[in-house]
Amino acid sequence: MIMIVILLPILAGILVPLIPFKKRSHMEIFLEALVVLNSLLVWYMLLHRAESIFTLANFTGNLSISFKVDGMSMVFAGLVSALWPFATLYAFEYMTKEEHERVFFMFYTMTYGVTLGISLAANLLTMYFFYELLTLVTVPLVMHTLTREAILASRKYLYYSLGGAAFAFIGLIFVIIYGSTTNFVLGGVLDVEKIGGRTNILLLIYVIAFMGFGVKAAICPFNSWLPDAGVAPTPVTALLHAVAVVKSGAFAIIRLTYYSFGTDFLKGTWAQNVVMAITMFTIVYGCSRAVKETHLKRRLAYSTISNLSYILFGVTIMTPLGLIGALSHLVFHAVMKISSFFCAGAIMHQTDRHYVHELDGLGYKMPCVFGIFTVSAFALMGVPGLSGFVSKWNLAFAAVESGNMLAYGGIGCLLISALLTAIYMLTIVVRAFFPGKDFDAGTLKGITDPNWKMLLPLFVFTLFIVLFGLHSAPIIKFFGDVAAGIY
Amino acid sequence: MQYIILSILFPIVAGLYLLIRKESENRKTLLLCTGTFLIISAVLVIMALCLAGGGMFTLFNLTDKLPIIFKIDEVSVLFSVMTIIIFLCAGFFSFEYMKHEEKEKRYYGFYLIVLGVLIALCFAGNLITFYLFFEMLTLSSMPLVLHNGSREAIMAGLKYLFYSLCGAYMALFGLYFVERYGNTLTFSAGGVISEQAASAHGGILLLVAFLMLLGFGVKAGMFPMHAWLPAAHPVAPAPASAVLSAVIVKAGVLAIIRVVYYIFGSSFLKGTWVQTTWMILILLTIFMGSMLAYREPVMKKRLAYSTVSQLSYILFGLAVMDAGSVTGGLLHVLCHGFIKAALFLCAGAIIYMTGKTRVEEFRGIGKEMPLLLWCYTIVSLGLIGIPPTGGFVSKWYLAQGALSSGIPVFDWLGPVILLVSALLTAGYLLPVTIKGFFPGADYDYNSLRKKEPSALMTIPVLILTILSVAIGLFPGAVVQYLSQMIEKII
Numbered sequence: 001m002i003m004i005v006i007l008l009p010i011l012a013g014i015l016v017p018l019i020p021f022k023k024r025s026h027m028e029i030f031l032e033a034l035v036v037l038n039s040l041l042v043w044y045m046l047l048h049r050a051e052s053i054f055t056l057a058n059f060t061g062n063l064s065i066s067f068k069v070d071g072m073s074m075v076f077a078g079l080v081s082a083l084w085p086f087a088t089l090y091a092f093e094y095m096t097k098e099e100h101e102r103v104f105f106m107f108y109t110m111t112y113g114v115t116l117g118i119s120l121a122a123n124l125l126t127m128y129f130f131y132e133l134l135t136l137v138t139v140p141l142v143m144h145t146l147t148r149e150a151i152l153a154s155r156k157y158l159y160y161s162l163g164g165a166a167f168a169f170i171g172l173i174f175v176i177i178y179g180s181t182t183n184f185v186l187g188g189v190l191d192v193e194k195i196g197g198r199t200n201i202l203l204l205i206y207v208i209a210f211m212g213f214g215v216k217a218a219i220c221p222f223n224s225w226l227p228d229a230g231v232a233p234t235p236v237t238a239l240l241h242a243v244a245v246v247k248s249g250a251f252a253i254i255r256l257t258y259y260s261f262g263t264d265f266l267k268g269t270w271a272q273n274v275v276m277a278i279t280m281f282t283i284v285y286g287c288s289r290a291v292k293e294t295h296l297k298r299r300l301a302y303s304t305i306s307n308l309s310y311i312l313f314g315v316t317i318m319t320p321l322g323l324i325g326a327l328s329h330l331v332f333h334a335v336m337k338i339s340s341f342f343c344a345g346a347i348m349h350q351t352d353r354h355y356v357h358e359l360d361g362l363g364y365k366m367p368c369v370f371g372i373f374t375v376s377a378f379a380l381m382g383v384p385g386l387s388g389f390v391s392k393w394n395l396a397f398a399a400v401e402s403g404n405m406l407a408y409g410g411i412g413c414l415l416i417s418a419l420l421t422a423i424y425m426l427t428i429v430v431r432a433f434f435p436g437k438d439f440d441a442g443t444l445k446g447i448t449d450p451n452w453k454m455l456l457p458l459f460v461f462t463l464f465i466v467l468f469g470l471h472s473a474p475i476i477k478f479f480g481d482v483a484a485g486i487y
Numbered sequence: 488m489q490y491i492i493l494s495i496l497f498p499i500v501a502g503l504y505l506l507i508r509k510e511s512e513n514r515k516t517l518l519l520c521t522g523t524f525l526i527i528s529a530v531l532v533i534m535a536l537c538l539a540g541g542g543m544f545t546l547f548n549l550t551d552k553l554p555i556i557f558k559i560d561e562v563s564v565l566f567s568v569m570t571i572i573i574f575l576c577a578g579f580f581s582f583e584y585m586k587h588e589e590k591e592k593r594y595y596g597f598y599l600i601v602l603g604v605l606i607a608l609c610f611a612g613n614l615i616t617f618y619l620f621f622e623m624l625t626l627s628s629m630p631l632v633l634h635n636g637s638r639e640a641i642m643a644g645l646k647y648l649f650y651s652l653c654g655a656y657m658a659l660f661g662l663y664f665v666e667r668y669g670n671t672l673t674f675s676a677g678g679v680i681s682e683q684a685a686s687a688h689g690g691i692l693l694l695v696a697f698l699m700l701l702g703f704g705v706k707a708g709m710f711p712m713h714a715w716l717p718a719a720h721p722v723a724p725a726p727a728s729a730v731l732s733a734v735i736v737k738a739g740v741l742a743i744i745r746v747v748y749y750i751f752g753s754s755f756l757k758g759t760w761v762q763t764t765w766m767i768l769i770l771l772t773i774f775m776g777s778m779l780a781y782r783e784p785v786m787k788k789r790l791a792y793s794t795v796s797q798l799s800y801i802l803f804g805l806a807v808m809d810a811g812s813v814t815g816g817l818l819h820v821l822c823h824g825f826i827k828a829a830l831f832l833c834a835g836a837i838i839y840m841t842g843k844t845r846v847e848e849f850r851g852i853g854k855e856m857p858l859l860l861w862c863y864t865i866v867s868l869g870l871i872g873i874p875p876t877g878g879f880v881s882k883w884y885l886a887q888g889a890l891s892s893g894i895p896v897f898d899w900l901g902p903v904i905l906l907v908s909a910l911l912t913a914g915y916l917l918p919v920t921i922k923g924f925f926p927g928a929d930y931d932y933n934s935l936r937k938k939e940p941s942a943l944m945t946i947p948v949l950i951l952t953i954l955s956v957a958i959g960l961f962p963g964a965v966v967q968y969l970s971q972m973i974e975k976i977i
Contacts (some may be wrong), residue, residue, distance in 0.1 A: 434630070
């Protein structure tokens with residue numbers, strides 16, 4: 001079962017350029033049907049999960065490629081599979097204006113399988129394998145337009161990601177040597193007897209591995225690939241560079257911290273302080289850069305950088321509550337950011353405008369898109385009643401509860417970042433709806449909202465933003481169970 | 488309890504309806520709609536006040552620990568009555584005034600939404616509910632500020648937005664800690680911080696208390712975060728300035744009342760560095776606001792600076808934490824509300840009838856519109872604090888409270904600054920009267936034409952004037968009503 005959901009999208013992706021579709025719509029139906037089917041399978045599997053580990057291949061000793069559905073995989077796989085069908089639907093419409101669709105959809109669909117592989121991996125080695133694979137299948141998506149800019153960006157993306165993975169690999173080796181097993185176990189697998197007096201070395205290795213996986217999660221100073229990768233078509237930026245790829249980085253760090261090294265080992269050490277300080281810095285740094293940026297998609301990319309570090313901040317608190325905060329932001333941010341990116345994409349698709357200062361007065365021409373953008377902006381700011389508030393509340397609650405002075409400072413960073421978020425998001429909203437007195441509406445003639453393929457995903461995401469904001473108790477309880485190791 | 492929900496939801500829904508409905512050709516239908524909505528909202532609020540009782544009412548839970556609660560207590564009554572009166576007056580005033588502005592529909596839409604949000608703030612029963620509507624207030628009142636769409640107005644709107652949000656986030660920082668160390672987030676007279684928590688985590692709690700005061704103080708125009716107020720209030724259309732300056736800033740005051748007396752409790756804050764620092768900031772604001780108003784030549788800006796200073800009168804009363812001074816502060820909430828609304832409406836009527844905005848152009852204005860300027864003069868005297876107007880009574884209580892509080896230095900410094908500021912208030916308000924009624928010997932009486940504005944404008948001003956005097960003449964009832972509540976919280 002696990003293998004089916006991972007391999008099905010990969011095979012389907014490979015088939016896309018091979019099957020001679022007569023019409024474009026046939027390919028659309030084929031892909032959408034497969035993606036929906038796969039998502040249904042994933043959800044079925046998550047809800048009727050098997051406790052056992054499924055081992056595909058066994059290498060020497062305790063190294064193996066194996067899969068397991070546990071609480072963390074449920075969160076990440078559930079999230080990814082919920083978003084993918086909508087993103088695919090959106091991509092059909094968006095890609096009408098781009099070339100080489102076949103190639104695009106091939107890699108786009110393959111990525112689905114690889115991401116599921118990461119989330120369902122049962123040990124570090126398997127996760128590492130799919131993690132590398134993810135880099136490789138997404139590079140063609142970044143360089144899709146084949147402009148010089150795109151090729152440079154994809155090269156940068158490749159080098160950063162592979163470099164990061166190499167550092168993470170060091171962490172992998174140390175866990176294999178000093179751990180009792182490489183499988184993920186909540187609470188960590190390190191063997192105290194084996195470590196002996198080498199605690200500091202292991203802490204150093206943890207920091208190195210954190211930074212390694214952190215490259216994908218765009219922590220400072222390894223973040224510059226993410227805004228550059230925004231040259232990719234918007235469905236890629238939205239789904240991969242706001243959810244799948246970057247969240248894989250965050251996911252890997254959660255696995256590393258909670259399931260491999262273990263919070264008991266790390267909590268209260270200098271390593272915790274170092275990584276927490278890095279995330280705090282990234283939170284503020286990302287937002288400040290977003291305020292300065294005038295290109296819409298790049299601005300959102302910087303916002304992603306900062307929001308990813310919200311998640312990592314929750315991780316570095318290293319308490320179950322911190323994990324709850326991290327998980328809730330992981331899920332809620334995914335929905336908010338994909339929604340705002342899709343709005344940006346819809347704007348680019350309908351008007352060919354890329355810069356913030358070109359958006360004057362568009363709010364009246366595209367009321368749906370900008371209405372939804374406003375909701376997601378409010379959610380990102382953390383207005384109560386929307387999902388962003390809940391996840392920030394959980395993060396801050398965990399920080400206060402931990403009693404760690406540095407974490408108190410982290411709450412300050414969250415709030416500074418919230419203010420900066422308001423600045424970079426609401427200036428767009430104000431421009432769009434209040435263009436000013438001497439604005440000539442004639443320049444916007446003929447611009448309308450996009451068609452249902454683009455709007456439907458947007459409305460669904462908005463619905464979830466509001467739903468999670470108003471009634472989050474069940475899902476937070478689920479995260480609590482995950483953090484407590486019940487699943 | 489359904490009355491509470493109705494009184495909050497009705498204006499919001501009505502406002503949204505106005506926003507999304509088609510631009511109608513007929514201005515009269517729009518006004519009729521808005522007028523009806525305003526009156527129904529007022530009736531609903533009064534019904535809620537009379538019939539809802541004092542019980543608590545949980546709407547739903549935001550997360551498992553964060554309920555949205557509404558409750559009506561004495562403070563709610565005070566603030567909601569003031570809100571609804573001023574909104575009605577300014578609303579009917581704008582029916583005439585908004586003739587010379589564009590996009591009326593949008594204006595009335597947001598006007599009604601703001602009304603609903605303010606009522607919700609008055610009725611909020613715990614800190615999280617309050618915070619929710621506090622953010623909504625900022626977001627929904629911003630369109631009123633940038634209404635006329637000039638570059639200056641949009642910049643002022645953004646400034647307002649970012650200052651307010653900055654304040655709200657500071658308050659949110661405190662909220663997290665209150666959630667952790669307090670017994671509950673529900674407003675309870677005397678505070679929710681247990682003695683155990685106060686002794687174990689006193690340092691951090693004082694720090695967050697200070698941050699919350701500073702944060703909510705942004706809305707109340709407290710130094711050092713006051714700069715948005717003189718930028719944002721004058722650029723709005725006059726009736727909107729009136730509600731901004733008279734009511735919306737009071738949301739900050741309400742927040743501070745809730746935080747000081749219903750969350751931290753005066754016994755926890757009394758005599759700490761928080762109280763001292765806060766009072767220093769307040770006294771600075773009072774003096775600075777008056778000084779800046781005195782130097783300002785543009786009428787509406789002058790009034791905005793005056794708001795900065797007058798709001799800190801109220802805050803001073805709250806900061807002294809003495810029964811008398813709190814009574815004075817709360818009375819001043821009412822007086823300043825009515826007076827400042829009337830002043831802004833006067834300024835608006837002058838702009839509407841003559842197009843004059845600067846004080847030095849107001850020569851002979853009293854000859855052109857005597858009734859309006861009489862009202863202006865009476866409420867000005869009230870703001871200065873000359874008996875028998877409301878301002879006198881509230882300042883009396885403020886000074887008396889400060890003198891009897893026994894706080895070293897501040898017990899005399901506070902009243903002195905109040906007096907100096909009163910002098911400055913006279914200095915910046917009365918020149919209009921003098922110029923208006925006594926234009927001088929070389930004034931050309933032949934070209935004088937009566938320009939008294941229509942009844943739609945004068946009657947709201949008149950009502951507000953009468954109310955501000957009435958408080959001064961019959962303060963007993965209000966003071967008695969307040970004293971019951973104050974006994975509980977001090």
